[in-house]
Amino acid sequence: MGRGIHKLAARTVDTLKIKGRYSDGAGLYLIVKNSGSKQWVYRWTEGKRRPEMGLGGYPKVSLRRARQKAEAARDLVSGGINPIRHRRDNIIKTFGEAADELLIKLEADWNKEKNREAWARKNKQQWNRSLVHYCKPIRSIPIRDIHTQDILKVLEPLWEHKYETGRKTRARIERVFGYATANGWYKGENPARWKHHLKDTLPKRDGNLVKHFEAMPYEDIPAFIQTIHDNNTVPKLALEFTILTAARTGEALGATWSEINLESNLWTIPSHRMKSMREHKVPLSNRAVEIISQLKKLSTSNYIFPGQRPNKPLSNMSMAMVMRRMDLTATVHGFRSSFRDWCGDKTNCSREVAEAALAHSVGNSVEQSYRRRDALEKRQALMQKWSNYCSGIKNDNIIPLRA
Numbered sequence: 001m002g003r004g005i006h007k008l009a010a011r012t013v014d015t016l017k018i019k020g021r022y023s024d025g026a027g028l029y030l031i032v033k034n035s036g037s038k039q040w041v042y043r044w045t046e047g048k049r050r051p052e053m054g055l056g057g058y059p060k061v062s063l064r065r066a067r068q069k070a071e072a073a074r075d076l077v078s079g080g081i082n083p084i085r086h087r088r089d090n091i092i093k094t095f096g097e098a099a100d101e102l103l104i105k106l107e108a109d110w111n112k113e114k115n116r117e118a119w120a121r122k123n124k125q126q127w128n129r130s131l132v133h134y135c136k137p138i139r140s141i142p143i144r145d146i147h148t149q150d151i152l153k154v155l156e157p158l159w160e161h162k163y164e165t166g167r168k169t170r171a172r173i174e175r176v177f178g179y180a181t182a183n184g185w186y187k188g189e190n191p192a193r194w195k196h197h198l199k200d201t202l203p204k205r206d207g208n209l210v211k212h213f214e215a216m217p218y219e220d221i222p223a224f225i226q227t228i229h230d231n232n233t234v235p236k237l238a239l240e241f242t243i244l245t246a247a248r249t250g251e252a253l254g255a256t257w258s259e260i261n262l263e264s265n266l267w268t269i270p271s272h273r274m275k276s277m278r279e280h281k282v283p284l285s286n287r288a289v290e291i292i293s294q295l296k297k298l299s300t301s302n303y304i305f306p307g308q309r310p311n312k313p314l315s316n317m318s319m320a321m322v323m324r325r326m327d328l329t330a331t332v333h334g335f336r337s338s339f340r341d342w343c344g345d346k347t348n349c350s351r352e353v354a355e356a357a358l359a360h361s362v363g364n365s366v367e368q369s370y371r372r373r374d375a376l377e378k379r380q381a382l383m384q385k386w387s388n389y390c391s392g393i394k395n396d397n398i399i400p401l402r403a
Helices: 010-015 063-078 083-089 095-110 117-134 148-161 163-182 218-228 234-245 249-253 286-296 318-325 334-346 351-357 365-370 376-390
Strands: 020-025 028-032 038-043 052-058 266-269 280-283
Touching (some): 010 063, 020 063, 028 063, 038 063, 052 063, 052 083, 063 083, 095 117, 095 163, 117 163, 148 163, 218 334, 234 249, 234 318, 280 376, 286 376, 334 351, 334 376
Antiparallel strands (some): 038 052
8 A cells, every 4th residue: 555645535535345354544544344334444553563443434524524533643643642542532421321231131141041031031020120210310410520419319219118129229320320430421439339438428327217028927837727728729839838848939939840859858959049149958848748648749830839821930929928818917028037037036057058958058158169069958858847847747756957
């Protein structure tokens, strides 16, 4: 290529179809791709490097406009300024634009998790609700112009009436500012950071105000179990099974026949269905096995507790509706708390065994690295004792559990 400037003509640019790099001079090039698309780039020398900056595609960016952009870039280079860095530092993004970009990247990561489609959808819904609905007051503001007071206008109403939602929304806003900082759209301290900042600004929460899932007192469970025995519908059997296994709603309703081993009376929940992302083994009591055996005879689905739609599990509201129809305020998830209270009050099993039954991690990362067994034998006796208690059977003939 010869020296000079403005070597390309507008008609030439319009008619070029052969793949290649065509110089207009002084670092401006038109790149023609195999597909026929055309892209303007500006190239300059920086020490031993030859950086390249895109100026846009043709015909959206005309030859004349590309020359103007290249000239502006040359002026920056002559002043010792990297035009790519200068452009990045001067991009003005609104909070909404930065949040939306982050969500796209996070969603791509969530979708890479195999067999976690429902989890990915739930994550997307929750993040959208935080960053689109609750952050509406700041979405149109340039992110570089947002200050702590703007963040507080979003969080303070939530902190008072929807504390848990507010807590998660704050963490998600902090992620957006972190993403914006990494991309050069925001400079300075993160205005949504917690330690030494919002922690000292937002009202302190009384621990007694934190809302937990309402639990049925374990003393009332035997009578409740007897009541739901009157009509063994699938939702009622699912509810009893969930109580007897101390499982979460999603874990129980998503159970498939392939997860059950009736020879060893063991239910193995794969890692992708667990909140902790770790496989969890649940010893099945005699009554839990009876429930499964009863449903096996009528099985028409891969799911142990089938719903009305073909090969779909029972709705996650089905068990809650059983309790609502009985005018109960306790929640299904609350039975896990009932089980834990019973373990502490009525057995002498160790904390580690009780927490393992709930699929909770105990201790710090060092303790967990040494404690890799899951106390299965002790949990087997514990779950049978719990089942007996729930069914009104005395446990006199069961050897007390010892840690």
